Amino acid sequence: MSAKRIIVIGGSAAGPKAASRARRMDENAEITIFQKASDLSMASCGYPYYIGGFFDDRDQLLCSPAGVVRDSKFFWNAKKITTKVKTEVTAIDRQNKRIDFTDLISGEKGTAEYDKLIIATGSTPRKPPIPGIELDGITSLQSLPDTDYLRKVSDEGIIKKAVVIGGGVIGIETCEALHLAGIEITMIELLPQLLTFLDKKMAKLVEKYVMSKANVILENGVASFIGENGKLTAVKLQNGTEIPCELAVIAIGVIPNTRLAVEAGLPIGKAGGLVVNEYMQTIDPDIYAVGDCIEIPNLITGNPKLNGYFKGISSEQLREKLKTQEILVLLDVRNPDEYEQMRLGIGEILIPLGQLRKCLEEMPQDKNTEIITWCKI
Numbered sequence: 001m002s003a004k005r006i007i008v009i010g011g012s013a014a015g016p017k018a019a020s021r022a023r024r025m026d027e028n029a030e031i032t033i034f035q036k037a038s039d040l041s042m043a044s045c046g047y048p049y050y051i052g053g054f055f056d057d058r059d060q061l062l063c064s065p066a067g068v069v070r071d072s073k074f075f076w077n078a079k080k081i082t083t084k085v086k087t088e089v090t091a092i093d094r095q096n097k098r099i100d101f102t103d104l105i106s107g108e109k110g111t112a113e114y115d116k117l118i119i120a121t122g123s124t125p126r127k128p129p130i131p132g133i134e135l136d137g138i139t140s141l142q143s144l145p146d147t148d149y150l151r152k153v154s155d156e157g158i159i160k161k162a163v164v165i166g167g168g169v170i171g172i173e174t175c176e177a178l179h180l181a182g183i184e185i186t187m188i189e190l191l192p193q194l195l196t197f198l199d200k201k202m203a204k205l206v207e208k209y210v211m212s213k214a215n216v217i218l219e220n221g222v223a224s225f226i227g228e229n230g231k232l233t234a235v236k237l238q239n240g241t242e243i244p245c246e247l248a249v250i251a252i253g254v255i256p257n258t259r260l261a262v263e264a265g266l267p268i269g270k271a272g273g274l275v276v277n278e279y280m281q282t283i284d285p286d287i288y289a290v291g292d293c294i295e296i297p298n299l300i301t302g303n304p305k306l307n308g309y310f311k312g313i314s315s316e317q318l319r320e321k322l323k324t325q326e327i328l329v330l331l332d333v334r335n336p337d338e339y340e341q342m343r344l345g346i347g348e349i350l351i352p353l354g355q356l357r358k359c360l361e362e363m364p365q366d367k368n369t370e371i372i373t374w375c376k377i
């Protein structure tokens with residue numbers, strides 16, 4: 001029997017993981033990763049720490065725990081996985097089980113056949129069509145080139161003022177990194193709190209901490225970017241305030257990269273990600289999808305989600321819901337000792353966090369029922 005041909009599209013986090021797992025499952029398979037970017041297996045989570053100067057060796061963003069850079073040579077020598085970097089997959093032909101690709105350096109085009117295909121194309125930062133968004137000095141923090149740019153900004157020390165747009169995790173991490181470089185930061189968040197997946201009180205603690213490093217403006221959005229000679233000079237807010245700055249980092253979330261899959265007729269779910277089953281399989285049994293390009297049901301609510309998004313509510317909002325909402329599941333996930341010490345007595349059920357996975361059948365199967373969960377009182 002001939003070796004199974006497995007093609008992986010995307011070579012950063014999920015793609016190489018899937019390829020390595022496939023190798024462990026089948027030592028004879030021909031496995032190839034196609035990667036549009038120049039690098040492989042980049043540790044995106046470390047980007048803000050490199051920008052902030054916590055370490056200076058850029059290779060640490062690309063290294064295995066043993067300190068070996070995960071380049072094409074590493075993937076072949078250690079795992080017998082072929083990698084094609086700077087190569088973009090441009091189409092998936094499901095009928096003939098084939099992909100089209102373009103070598104981004106030579107421009108050469110090619111095709112490759114698969115028995116199994118894994119889509120791990122990740123996501124792209126949201127960049128709304130705000131006037132002036134094309135000015136120099138406006139960036140996101142998602143790729144290694146973005147990281148190199150922001151590290152250069154930090155090292156040069158020329159830029160004095162920056163605006164970070166978006167008070168989520170990446171916005172806050174960027175804020176910390178640039179603050180360490182001595183840059184004065186203003187953080188803008190459209191909603192009334194930072195880290196919207198936290199409840200209000202927790203978010204207030206974070207806000208207080210961030211305010212010790214940056215100016216924080218809540219409940220305000222960006223109306224336009226202002227520039228001179230093509231370079232950013234200020235951010236204008238919806239309330240008319242102008243904030244002078246030479247750098248703006250947009251961190252308002254990501255959009256799953258699904259174009260290839262959509263063009264191949266694979267369905268997208270309500271949250272905008274590729275739909276997969278519990279085996280990460282799309283509706284095509286020979287095509288799997290993993291990572292930021294997919295959506296999965298929230299394990300508790302069953303609703304589709306991208307990136308583990310949960311919405312926090314305040315105690316006032318909870319009180320209001322208890323008064324007005326008949327169907328509401330109240331789930332206390334503390335440990336039994338904590339529960340005994342202080343019960344709320346509002347009809348809550350106790351399922352300690354560690355047991356939650358085993359008790360999913362006890363949760364309402366109706367996906368529209370709201371579940372309010374807490375772990376601390």
Ligand SMILES: Cc1cc2nc3c(=O)[nH]c(=O)nc-3n(C[C@H](O)[C@H](O)[C@H](O)COP(=O)(O)OP(=O)(O)OC[C@H]3O[C@@H](n4cnc5c(N)ncnc54)[C@H](O)[C@@H]3O)c2cc1C
Pocket residue numbers: 009010011012013014015034035036037044045046047048087088089090120121122123141142143170257260290291292293
């Ligand atoms: C600054 C930052 C900090 C983060 N911190 C954390 C953290 O602390 N904890 C955490 O859990 N997550 C964190 N994340 C999120 C985490 O990095 C992502 O969830 C993860 O990288 C997603 O992996 P992925 O492989 O799906 O997508 P990506 O890592 O985006 O990789 C997709 C790859 O596919 C390639 N590609 C796309 N289209 C094609 C194509 N047509 N042909 C060939 N290649 C293609 C791209 O070049 C890209 O390299 C962070 C992200 C950032 C940006």
